[in-house]
Amino acid sequence: MAEVLVYVDHVDGAVRKPTLELLTLARRIGEPVAVALGNGAADTAATLAEHGAVKVLTHDAAEYADYLVVPKVDALQAAHEAVSPAAVLVPSSAEGKEIAARLALRIGSGIITDAVDLEAGDEGPVATQSVFAASYSTKSRVGKGTPVITVKPNSAAVEAAPAAGAVEALSVSFSEQATGTKVTSRTPRESTGRPELTEAAIVVSGGRGVGGEENFALIEALADSLGAAVGASRAAVDAGWYPHTNQVGQTGKSVSPQLYVASGISGAIQHRAGMQTSKTIVAVNKDAEAPIFELVDYGVVGDLFDVVPQLTEEIKTRKG
Amino acid sequence: MSLRIVVTVKYVPDATGDRHFADDLTVDRDDVDGLLSELDEYAVEQALQIAENADDAEVTVLTVGPEDAKDALRKALSMGADKAIHVEDDDLHGTDAIGTSLVLAKAIEKAGYDLVISGMASTDGAMGVVPALLAERLGVPQVTLLSEVSVADGTVKGRRDGDAASEQLEAQLPAVVSVTDQSGEARYPSFKGIMAAKKKPVASWDLSDLDIEAEEVGLDGAYTTVEAATERPARTAGTIVKDEGEGGKQLAEFLASQKFI
Numbered sequence: 001m002a003e004v005l006v007y008v009d010h011v012d013g014a015v016r017k018p019t020l021e022l023l024t025l026a027r028r029i030g031e032p033v034a035v036a037l038g039n040g041a042a043d044t045a046a047t048l049a050e051h052g053a054v055k056v057l058t059h060d061a062a063e064y065a066d067y068l069v070v071p072k073v074d075a076l077q078a079a080h081e082a083v084s085p086a087a088v089l090v091p092s093s094a095e096g097k098e099i100a101a102r103l104a105l106r107i108g109s110g111i112i113t114d115a116v117d118l119e120a121g122d123e124g125p126v127a128t129q130s131v132f133a134a135s136y137s138t139k140s141r142v143g144k145g146t147p148v149i150t151v152k153p154n155s156a157a158v159e160a161a162p163a164a165g166a167v168e169a170l171s172v173s174f175s176e177q178a179t180g181t182k183v184t185s186r187t188p189r190e191s192t193g194r195p196e197l198t199e200a201a202i203v204v205s206g207g208r209g210v211g212g213e214e215n216f217a218l219i220e221a222l223a224d225s226l227g228a229a230v231g232a233s234r235a236a237v238d239a240g241w242y243p244h245t246n247q248v249g250q251t252g253k254s255v256s257p258q259l260y261v262a263s264g265i266s267g268a269i270q271h272r273a274g275m276q277t278s279k280t281i282v283a284v285n286k287d288a289e290a291p292i293f294e295l296v297d298y299g300v301v302g303d304l305f306d307v308v309p310q311l312t313e314e315i316k317t318r319k320g
Numbered sequence: 321m322s323l324r325i326v327v328t329v330k331y332v333p334d335a336t337g338d339r340h341f342a343d344d345l346t347v348d349r350d351d352v353d354g355l356l357s358e359l360d361e362y363a364v365e366q367a368l369q370i371a372e373n374a375d376d377a378e379v380t381v382l383t384v385g386p387e388d389a390k391d392a393l394r395k396a397l398s399m400g401a402d403k404a405i406h407v408e409d410d411d412l413h414g415t416d417a418i419g420t421s422l423v424l425a426k427a428i429e430k431a432g433y434d435l436v437i438s439g440m441a442s443t444d445g446a447m448g449v450v451p452a453l454l455a456e457r458l459g460v461p462q463v464t465l466l467s468e469v470s471v472a473d474g475t476v477k478g479r480r481d482g483d484a485a486s487e488q489l490e491a492q493l494p495a496v497v498s499v500t501d502q503s504g505e506a507r508y509p510s511f512k513g514i515m516a517a518k519k520k521p522v523a524s525w526d527l528s529d530l531d532i533e534a535e536e537v538g539l540d541g542a543y544t545t546v547e548a549a550t551e552r553p554a555r556t557a558g559t560i561v562k563d564e565g566e567g568g569k570q571l572a573e574f575l576a577s578q579k580f581i
Contacts, residue, residue, distance in 0.1 A: 299558060
């Protein structure tokens, strides 16, 4: 059976959820071979084996943390040469897409980004993408070389599928370009204790209607009652009420959770682009004419300062 | 010596319009008004600021696209760029990201450059991979997705805000930079700028000027094939209630019925 390379996104050995989703998709095409790089790479093996990796290729070097993107491209290229896979799957983060693109160019392949589904096809894997602010769904495949495909978080379920997960050291020689862009300092983002926005099963977002930075406490309280991530519309971010890393929309994150709760968000195209594929959408807005209500499964026309705290209280009561 | 900055820009269908696909599954560019991709305005803005802070600099805007794409160049020139290059060729229709990066890279090399600045992604295809592809093709450092950027003494520095951390980056010129929508509001063209833009030079190049064969680009040269494009069915109308004092509880009831609580 053909092997499929899966690039592992991990933090010091802790595998992030989108990588486990990739393993589910990879198993539809062939046998997953994982590639884990950097500090803690070997520590990923147990989790990856549990989810279907037949092999885990690992390599650690200071270059992965000290220089941008290219060392990881060099390593993935080495893995591609070693394995000759049927496809290469990479999580669709900003960095993931850059790594995938450079790899595709080097190995003479096409690239598909931001796939939301993947299935085996007669002429290679077929990727589903959601385009034009999710108003269209396309099916594409790579016609030349080994398909390189980046996949968005929440595109597949994480499934247990125990496999060997044999750890093998990957041999990597870095290219001249590897040390071109130096990372001179790194400030880790403060943990909020909430789920990662793009990976969360539930996202609770606030927009212009929230009216100020201090009022986002209401949104956070609702999010915490549901165990959700917090998002914000561009209007709220541009106003400085919430960090840009939490922005949902065309120029921010694109999310596809089980449940999306929009409060005080009108639903402009820029926002819809980032949340329209959510499974269930609910909204609270004062304006009955707000376009967000065209998308909702359930909407409340009302003042979010009344509705949201009542909702939060009711959820807490019901959860006991 | 003058600092040569090339800004890559894209002419895209207006995102607020009704965008759709043409019969050959390429993006329909005829039925929707086009404009300079909003995210590229940030690239033009940072190029102008870097040029203003340099002793001597020249900003060239470069686009690949049909005749109408000149509008995008004109907008960038009216913001303050010095000159423009328009790569246009009938054989380019249907070119994918890999092919586009080839055309841009050849044009950038022909124009001569110290610094290439791109937006973080286009607002139509939105792949966000062209800056990385350009760096790979040109063999120069990739300093991408910057929310802050500065150039001094042949070095480019910037801040890249990732999910897990914020990183300070540094590379020697020549380099490829991309900037995010957090890098600073783009200026509006002044009346004077709009008038001046009419007199600025716009070079027109085709594939033969760049030594690119027709088979390398276009739909036939594409590395990826779109097999189907279907309009997403409109979401079925949901329940809308007016808050009469129980709106929060009603919403909670709905969430419970859907097993979210």
